[in-house]
Amino acid sequence: MSTLSSSLHAELAALLGDGWRTDPSERLAYAYDNSRREALPDGVALPQTREQVIALVRACRAQRAPVIARGRGTNTTGAAVPVHGGVVVSFERMNRILAIRPGDRCAVVEPGVLNGELQAALKPHGLFWPPDPTSAGYSTVGGNLACNAGGPRAVKYGASRDNVLALTAVTGTGELIHCGTATTKGATGYDLQRLLVGSEGTLALIVEASLRLTPAPQARRALRAIYRDVASAAQAVARLMAQPVTPSMLEFMDAAAVRLARDVGGADLPLEAGALLMIEADGDVATLPSAIEALMRAADGPSTGSGQAHGLISLDDAADETAREKLWAARKALSPSLRTLAPGKINEDVVVPVSRIPHLVDGVQALSREFALPIVCFGHAGNGNLHVNLLYDPADAAQDARAHAAMARVFALTLSLGGTLSGEHGIGLAKREFMPQAIDAPTLALMRAVKSAFDPDGILNPGKLLPD
Amino acid sequence: MSTLSSSLHAELAALLGDGWRTDPSERLAYAYDNSRREALPDGVALPQTREQVIALVRACRAQRAPVIARGRGTNTTGAAVPVHGGVVVSFERMNRILAIRPGDRCAVVEPGVLNGELQAALKPHGLFWPPDPTSAGYSTVGGNLACNAGGPRAVKYGASRDNVLALTAVTGTGELIHCGTATTKGATGYDLQRLLVGSEGTLALIVEASLRLTPAPQARRALRAIYRDVASAAQAVARLMAQPVTPSMLEFMDAAAVRLARDVGGADLPLEAGALLMIEADGDVATLPSAIEALMRAADGPSTGSGQAHGLISLDDAADETAREKLWAARKALSPSLRTLAPGKINEDVVVPVSRIPHLVDGVQALSREFALPIVCFGHAGNGNLHVNLLYDPADAAQDARAHAAMARVFALTLSLGGTLSGEHGIGLAKREFMPQAIDAPTLALMRAVKSAFDPDGILNPGKLLPD
Known part of the structure; x- marks a missing residue:
């Protein structure tokens, strides 16, 4: 556990004013994430500008003090826990939406904007940003990007990495870099912005993101398909993914999950259910019915009408939002039931x-x-x-x-x-x-070399992602 | 211009057999690409296995000889021209489609497979690989990946970088690396595979690619919208991109292009045309009409029926494939007309x-x-x-x-x-x-550091992409 020098303390206090926190009780609030792991940082920085981020990284680098970027700490892997002490940089004060440009399908944001806040701001423009982790209401765009957050919609719309155009970031040497361009196509040099996505704060600190937006569908409609066994459900998944109408969600529950949702969660599910799929389509009102028909055909299988041959027990179509909520109830009953x-x-x-x-x-x-x-x-x-x-x-x-x-x-x-x-x-x-x-030795060695290119002194989020 | 040592010649001849070419007339065939630039390589390697690629990179590295990966040389930037001599590695003998897995939406190929060959092999499975450069019939998948090739379909389906799952490659140190996984989602370490895409053979030589496939639409339909001026057409583009039905192609021609297509190409276009959009939708037969309606509304603008307010002169809908070809004629007449x-x-x-x-x-x-x-x-x-x-x-x-x-x-x-x-x-x-x-000094310096991580001796395609 490192302890910051008094000169670094003084330097950061002068730089950040009341955005520099060292009180133990305040530091404790930044010691953990959703992984149940915990380690106290030596100080917490709440920068308001990229210039402050640059200056603080340079100051920390001079003393080899760890720098740990933090959104709202909702990740489940310990990626935001300062296991080697140092300075946690929380982006909660860099939380402005800088621009929304509907014709360019682009939003420019600071990293501390909450995913949910962004979605609310995009709604009047008929646009959304696809990543939809469970934590969307209280996780930040910067954290979503750092972890390459996905969610159920990723099957149709991609995860965070697929929905970023350009990033401005501060490397481990305190250099400001501009990666990518706010255009939906680009072949100008190396693609550093997608490299930063998912790098868990080990390569650079993101201070601005230009996000790729998608027009919001007008309507959505859900199906619930219950199968005799997992093999039948999995074959249906393969059929669903091989036909042209990509579902906007395609969620699976195995027999144990179905049993739990039924016996503990009180969901209305048959005893012989061996697996369940929640299938959702979105689109405009005119085309949604035919999309749902295509998904129903794929869920049922290429039979002469009887789903039995493909292990389908039942296929329910939620005609309206109330019916949709009812179908999703089984899935939602699941997580709380696990605790029993x-x-x-x-x-x-x-x-x-x-x-x-x-x-x-x-x-x-x-x-x-x-x-x-x-x-x-x-x-x-x-x-x-x-x-x-x-x-x-x-x-x-x-x-x-x-x-x-x-x-x-x-x-x-x-x-x-x-x-x-x-x-x-x-x-x-x-x-x-x-x-x-998971990753062979030469590829891991190359990842380490890439890490060194961004952060030669290893001050950015040490002890994470790459093994020692 | 480097000259290979006789020992390296002998080593590569022993390694590659008749896949090692040094005859000047044969080398000449690998001296140029579609950029009209030309430089003679010292030798041409036609490897058949990844093991040969590894061995040849190691042999070249030992003598600091340049190694230039080559597909079919259709690129327009000189990226495949061996300006510092050395060994051109043409992947024409590594041209097998190793697997097509429809349920996984994945194809595994060697780099020398032609884009067009791959599309033909995918067709019976109802799938396609989205990149569609003009050269698709005679350019390779490896070359498409090296250059991040796009094409008109990219507006809906993305360019090469958006359609790759995993790459196996040989770095400048002759190490075999495995980047990514053949899954459509991943958050396991740094995203090296998208970094390799568009790196123009300066970071590594791709020896195998797992590609992300998309179900082929059943049908397509084209619109031609003619506008009074570029501003009106551009506003229509912004409207088209801000609504939920993403066109599968959205091509623009300015006034000079329209004039050329009309006066030289003989296309049937009005004199007052100041800009033209070719708009295409694809999808299944049932939903295509409503998609086309949505695109027509966006092309026309949010008026009370008269397009005049938005500068629209005419909007033609090609009801069948013959009419579609006729509408595309103006666009196709263009490139040959330029020569006049x-x-x-x-x-x-x-x-x-x-x-x-x-x-x-x-x-x-x-x-x-x-x-x-x-x-x-x-x-x-x-x-x-x-x-x-x-x-x-x-x-x-x-x-x-x-x-x-x-x-x-x-x-x-x-x-x-x-x-x-x-x-x-x-x-x-x-x-x-x-x-x-285009790219500021710290970001360029970082790109150079990334290059050094993959290719510390700078033997891979020297003199390309990054400035001296």
Whole structure:
């Protein structure tokens, strides 16, 4: 744990005024994120301008003090926890929407703008920014970009990386860089802006973002498809993704998730349900019915009318918003219900090619039996991005050991299926030790060399993303 | 100009067998690309395996010999011209489609597969790979990726960078790296695969690509909108891009282009036409009519029925494929017609925010008058990516000097409008000298540091993309 020198304290206090906080109780508020990990920073900076960010990085670099960028700390991997102390830079005061240009499908924002605030400001223009993590109401655009946040809509509209045009950022040497252009096409040099997205504050601190916007659909409509087993649901996912109408959401629940939603959450689901898909389409009012028809055909399968051959038990179409809410109830009942199974939960968001979903789910259930711990899978099937929730009692040392051993096996299974460690949560502290399994040594060495190009002294968010 | 040592010659001959060519007439075939620039390589390698690529890069590195990756040489910037001699690595023998996985929306290919071959192989699966440069029939996937090739469809489906999942590549140290995963979502470490796209062979040689596929639309339909002036057309472009139905193509022609297509190309266009838009929608048969209606409304403007208020002269809807071909005739007549204006042409593909198109076109016409040279603008309006064609006689020294001076001013104008040097052609040799105007010094320095991380000895395609 580093301790800042008194000269650095004085320098940052002079630079930031009341935007420099060292009181232990205030520092505590910036010590943790949603990973349940915690480490006290030596100071908290609340800059208001990019010039302050540049000056503070230079001051910290001179003394090799760690600099940890922070949005609102909603990430689940420990990426915002200052494990080596140093200065947490919270962007809560750099929270202006600088421009909305509808004809250019572009918004320019400071990093501290909340995702939800941005969406509200875009609404009158008939536009939205696609990333929709569960935390959207209280997570920042800067944090979304740092973690490459996704969400259910990513299946149609992409994740954060797919929805950024240009970034202005401060590197580990305190240089201001301009990456990309606020145009939807570009072939001028190296694509540094998409490299910064998902780099978890280890390469640079984003001080301004030009975001790619999408016209908001007029309407949406949901389907709920219940299948006899996971294999049938997974085949339906592959059919849904191989036809031209891309669903705006395509969410999966395995048998354990269905059981939980029914028995604990009180959702109205048949006993023989082995898997469930929530399928949503969006578009304009005129075309939505035919889009829904196409999705229903794909969900049912290329049969002569009887869905039974493809394991479909029921297919419900929510004709209006009330019916839609009712269909989504099963999915929403899920997360609270998980807590009834065990006090502790490890939620990992592995991703596999869509065709491998059945292998992943079957393999995970085998691990659940082997390690005698419940595992519930659900998530963004259209991207093959499943949230694997392992339930256990952290106070029970044996269960705790089994849980972590099982998770290591889940990662190994995922990698063997051609998938990777994280679809949208990122690496942070939580999955860092697994990186050498996911990424071979020459590629990891190259990532380290890229890190050195941006941050030669290793002051930006040390101890995250790349293994030691 | 380097000359390879006899030991390196012998090593590469032993490694590659008849895939190592040193005969001058054979080398000449690999000396040029579509930029009209030319420089003879010292040898040409036609590897068949990634192991050969690794071994040849290591052998060349040991002697600091340049290594220049090559697809089919269709690029227009000189990016494939071996200006420092060395070894051209042509991927024409690594041209296998390794896998097509429709449920995963993924194809795995070697770099030498032609774009057109891939599209033909995907067709039976109802899928396509979006990049559609004019050269698609005879350019390679590897070359498309190296240059971040786009095309008219990019407005809806993105360019090459937006349609790649994972890349296997050989760095300048001869290390094999695996970037990304063949999944449509990922947050596992740094995004090196999108960094490689558009890097013009200066960072690594791509030996395998996992491509993101899109379901092919069932049908398409075109509109032709003729406007009184560029401002009216540009406002229509902004309206078209701000509503939910994204056109699958949105091509622009300025007054000079319209005149040329009419007077030289024989296209049926009114005398008062000041600008033209070709607008196309694709989708399924059921929804296409309402998509076309939405685009017609946006092309016409939010009036009470009379398009006159928005400068619209005529709006033609091609009901079938024959009518569509007829509407596209004006656009297709254009490129051949350009040759009638002057023997020489500089075609640059600058890009600006969509809202700045009128400023760009007006500014370009002012430069045309100032330098007394015809300039014709047309291109991909939905992305703000205009091809600025300057016509001149290269044999006339005064015209040649004026042409290059005018182009420098076009770049300065583009940058002043928040745009950038290239939307899809790239930098290569042609725009390298303008990079310091487009990209500030700290960002360029960082690009150089990234280059050094991949290629510490600078053997990969030296003299390209980054200025000296």
